[in-house]
């Protein structure tokens with residue numbers, strides 16, 4: 001049925017405005033649609049989405065790699081503010097045609113379920129509220145991004161205080177910790193007032209769509225078909241019972257190693273295993289070459305996929321002037337290849353980031369065998385399973401000659417990774433439990449009640465650290481968590497995925513080849529299977545209960561003990 005033929009390369013859309021693209025959607029929206037031609041129609045629509053998506057992604061990559069170039073910025077903004085929002089609107093319009101046809105088939109069920117849910121909760125009157133929430137998020141970014149502190153006569157941003165939190169000198173750490181929190185506390189009332197507005201807007205969004213509270217709306221809109229707020233509450237309990245005591249044991253070890261009488265919040269960043277920071281590489285060529293070796297050891301196919309990214313210019317890794325901060329993995333939907341962006345400077349975190357993002361990129365490679373664009377993307381729970389599992393699967397190979405480190409260095413990198421896993425889980429539980437409280441307690445609109453609730457939740461999950469006299473600073477922590485402001489309820493996914501990744505790792509300890517094969521099979525499902533089925537394919541299951549979580553925590557602790565014993 002393809003009448004007006006689509007371009008055969010995203011380059012054709014590189015300079016496009018919305019008026020160049022709109023006719024393609026119009027045609028798909030008005031062409032006769034029947035059960036006989038629906039597959040062909042889906043194929044055309046999917047190809048159109050691939051072309052626009054890749055053209056916009058290339059514009060974003062070009063801009064983030066060179067933010068000083070005004071032309072690149074303009075092109076990126078054309079896509080992000082003009083083309084993508086309108087393409088999204090048209091996509092909703094087309095998805096309704098598919099739903100009206102009441103068509104589905106194996107491989108398409110999850111796509112149809114997502115379309116149906118989006119249509120069910122869509123309300124015209126919410127469009128303006130979403131725009132308002134975008135605006136409020138931008139205000140949060142602006143306040144937080146603009147926070148500055150004076151450090152030894154120099155003006156610094158909050159992230160620039162990070163190295164001082166690791167200083168061997170306890171007084172330096174304390175000063176840096178207090179200074180960072182003070183910066184937030186100075187703006188506390190402003191941030192609280194901003195959150196009040198977000199709370200009101202979100203509560204309206206949920207009410208308009210017929211939900212009693214925003215939590216129920218959020219679960220629907222995030223397509224959480226396979227777990228509920230009750231499961232998340234079980235997850236919090238399981239963390240409290242199994243992870244929190246394990247973290248307390250780690251803190252006791254830390255207290256002894258540092259020779260302290262009590263662990264204060266500024267004592268958490270110091271590295272215990274060595275005095276000097278790791279320096280895994282000096283130049284990006286070595287960075288990439290070693291990564292090739294590591295992934296080849298994990299699996300030959302994954303190794304060649306990564307090598308292909310390197311040879312085709314799909315890695316932009318080194319920090320340089322003009323690059324946007326941070327890192328990401330994105331995909332070129334048309335050609336079916338991923339792209340990794342980061343700002344490497346030669347520290348251990350660069351290795352962790354690359355391995356994590358490479359896990360996402362292996363997912364993109366594997367899922368691209370699904371023919372339609374909507375069949376390739378699962379939710380964050382599965383996406384992070386791919387990346388977090390890779391962190392663990394790659395960990396045995398960080399050593400030379402394949403990897404970056406001497407035996408001793410590799411040992412300390414692994415210890416830090418496993419410690420981080422344990423320490424992250426109580427934080428994930430806090431953030432999730434807090435948001436659940438905000439949107440369901442009936443008191444979420446009250447700024448003082450929110451701060452009190454955070455302290456209560458925090459003392460449940462964060463034990464073994466002495467916060468005496470630091471209640472205000474402890475409260476500041478939630479104002480620093482951008483997800484609570486900008487991406488409500490997006491956090492438990494990391495906890496679910498970490499539990500899955502630990503199961504994949506446990507399998508790999510018994511049978512590496514089989515574990516990796518199952519991992520790749522799960523990734524290849526893309527978004528065509530339910531979340532439990534994706535996890536099952538990876539040899540894992542969704543863990544919300546204390547028994548299963550306890551076993552995994554024990555495994556981590558056992559490895560920590562062994563690694564520390566040398």
Ligand SMILES: [Zn+2]
Pocket residue numbers: 356360383384387
């Ligand atoms: Zn990730």
